Amino acid sequence: MANPRFILRFKGKDTTLPEAQVTRLKAVPGVRVVDRTGRMLLVESPSASKLKGLIDPAQWLVQAEQKLTRPDPRPRVKKSPPKALPAKTPLTRTPPAKRPRRKSV
Secondary structure, X not given: OOOOEEEEEEOOOOOOOOHXXXXXXXXXXXXXXXXXXXXXXXXXXXXXXXXXXXXXXXXXXXXXXXXXXXXXXXXXXXXXXXOOOOOOOOOOOOOOOOOOOOOOO
């Protein structure tokens, strides 16, 4: 089974990751850098405490990866609708009342 994944977010003032710390993480057995972006690393490690011991906690934020499931874009009907009720007598519309015509003068 794979180790849990953690996101390491760099909070330092630099805009790039400190390569010395990234290299130190890669060298540790049991820790694997899965992905990397400008200021974040996705890391597989047996525990978060192991990661926190390798990095400067003032410059890095360690958070467990959260996986979300996508909602079903086409939800299915769980049960069929109830049978139709018996038909009622149709409603009849009464015609509007006729107005008396005005006589022309």
